[in-house]
Amino acid sequence: MKESPFWRFILVLVLTVGTLQVFANEEQATATHETPGEQHAEADFNPGEVIIEHLVDAYEWHIANIGHTHISVPLPVILYDEGQWHFFMSSKFHHGKESYKGFYITHTGMQKGKIVRKAADGTEVKPLDFSFTKNAFAIFVSSAVILLIFLSVARSYKKTKRHAPKGLQSLVEPLIIFIRDEVVKTSIGEKHYLKFLPYLLTVFFFIFLNNVMGLIPIFPFGANITGNLAVTGVLAICTFLTVSFGGNKNYWMHIFNTPGVPWWLKIPIPLMPIIEIVGMLTKPFVLMVRLFANITAGHIIILGFVSLIFVFGKTSLYAGYGMSILSVALSIFMNFLELLVAFIQAYVFTLLSSIFIGMAVEEHAHEEHAHDDHHDSH
Numbered sequence: 001m002k003e004s005p006f007w008r009f010i011l012v013l014v015l016t017v018g019t020l021q022v023f024a025n026e027e028q029a030t031a032t033h034e035t036p037g038e039q040h041a042e043a044d045f046n047p048g049e050v051i052i053e054h055l056v057d058a059y060e061w062h063i064a065n066i067g068h069t070h071i072s073v074p075l076p077v078i079l080y081d082e083g084q085w086h087f088f089m090s091s092k093f094h095h096g097k098e099s100y101k102g103f104y105i106t107h108t109g110m111q112k113g114k115i116v117r118k119a120a121d122g123t124e125v126k127p128l129d130f131s132f133t134k135n136a137f138a139i140f141v142s143s144a145v146i147l148l149i150f151l152s153v154a155r156s157y158k159k160t161k162r163h164a165p166k167g168l169q170s171l172v173e174p175l176i177i178f179i180r181d182e183v184v185k186t187s188i189g190e191k192h193y194l195k196f197l198p199y200l201l202t203v204f205f206f207i208f209l210n211n212v213m214g215l216i217p218i219f220p221f222g223a224n225i226t227g228n229l230a231v232t233g234v235l236a237i238c239t240f241l242t243v244s245f246g247g248n249k250n251y252w253m254h255i256f257n258t259p260g261v262p263w264w265l266k267i268p269i270p271l272m273p274i275i276e277i278v279g280m281l282t283k284p285f286v287l288m289v290r291l292f293a294n295i296t297a298g299h300i301i302i303l304g305f306v307s308l309i310f311v312f313g314k315t316s317l318y319a320g321y322g323m324s325i326l327s328v329a330l331s332i333f334m335n336f337l338e339l340l341v342a343f344i345q346a347y348v349f350t351l352l353s354s355i356f357i358g359m360a361v362e363e364h365a366h367e368e369h370a371h372d373d374h375h376d377s378h
Contacts, residue, residue: 211342
C-alpha cells in the first residue's frame with residue numbers, strides 16, 4: 001500500500017514534539033539546578049550549552065526529568081588506571097555531580113565531559129577509558145538493526161527467488177540496486193566493482209540508518225553518531241585503507257613517479273610526490289569533515305529553532321506562545337529536510353569513496369592493450 005503524505009507529516013510531527021519535550025525537560029533541569037548550599041537556584045536558560053549537551057557524547061543516556069528526578073539509562077564504565085581495571089555503572093557519578101573511587105566527570109578544561117582523577121599535584125589525570133558511551137551503545141543498536149534487516153531480506157530472497165519482493169525486501173532492494181548500478185559500478189568499473197561492493201553497501205546503509213535514527217529523540221535513538229568526528233574519522237580511515245590496499249601499481253606509480261612530469265620536479269626536491277601524498281591524505285580528511293559538518297549543522301539548526309521557544313518564553317508568556325508556533329513550523333520543515341539530508345550524505349560519502357577507489361584501480365590504455373594481447377596469445 002502506498003504511504004500517504006499525511007502519515008509522513010504525522011511522523012515528522014511526532015519527531016518534532018519529541019524534540020520539544022526533550023528540550024522542555026532540559027530547560028526545567030537548567031532552571032532548577034541545585035548547587036551546594038542553595039537549592040532550586042534560578043538560572044537563565046543557555047541555549048548554547050543545551051545544544052552542545054545534546055550533540056556531544058555522554059556516559060549515560062538521558063531520557064527525561066520529572067521534577068528534580070533525572071530519568072536516564074546508566075552505561076558501563078570501564079577504566080584502566082595505574083595497573084588496575086575499574087568496572088562500574090555511570091549511575092555512580094549521579095549525573096556527573098559526584099565522584100566514585102576517586103574518578104569523576106570533569107566540567108572544565110580541554111577534557112570537559114571526560115572521566116578524570118586528581119593526581120598528587122592537584123592536576124587532572126585521564127585514565128585509559130574503554131567505557132560504553134551513548135554513541136558507542138547507539139552504534140551497537142544500529143548494527144543490530146542492520147543485521148536484523150538484512151538477515152530478514154536474505155531469508156526473503158531464498159523463499160521468493162522468482163516472485164516479486166515483499167515487505168523489507170521491496171524497501172531495501174531498490175536502494176541496493178541504485179547504489180550498485182548508479183554509484184559503485186559507474187565509479188569503479190564493471191571489472192572491479194564486485195570486489196568493493198560489500199564494503200560500500202555497508203558504509204551506505206550504516207550512515208543512512210544512523211542519520212535517520214539520530215532524528216528520533218526517543219531512547220534508544222537520538223544519538224549524534226554521524227555527527228561525531230571519531231565515527232566519521234574511522235569511516236574515512238576505512239575508505240583510505242581500502243584505497244591504499246586495493247590500488248594497483250599504476251596508482252602508486254602516479255604518486256611516487258608521476259609520468260610526464262620533468263625530472264627536476266621529482267629528484268632534487270620531490271615536489272610532485274609530496275603534492276600527491278598530501279592529496280592522498282586530504283581525501284579521507286574531506287570525507288570525515290564533510291559528513292560530520294553537514295549532520296551536526298542540521299541538528300544545531302533544529303535544536304536552535306526549538307530553543308527559541310524557551311528564550312522568548314523568558315521575556316513574556318505571549319512571546320513564548322507566539323514563537324512556539326513559528327519554531328514548531330520551522331522544526332517540522334527542517335525535520336523533513338533532514339530526512340532528505342540523511343540519504344544525501346550517505347549517498348555522497350559512498351559516491352566519493354567509490355570515486356577514490358575507482359581512481360586507485362583504474363587501468364590505463366597501455367595496460368588494457370597488454371592484457372588483451374596476453375589473453376589473445378593464449
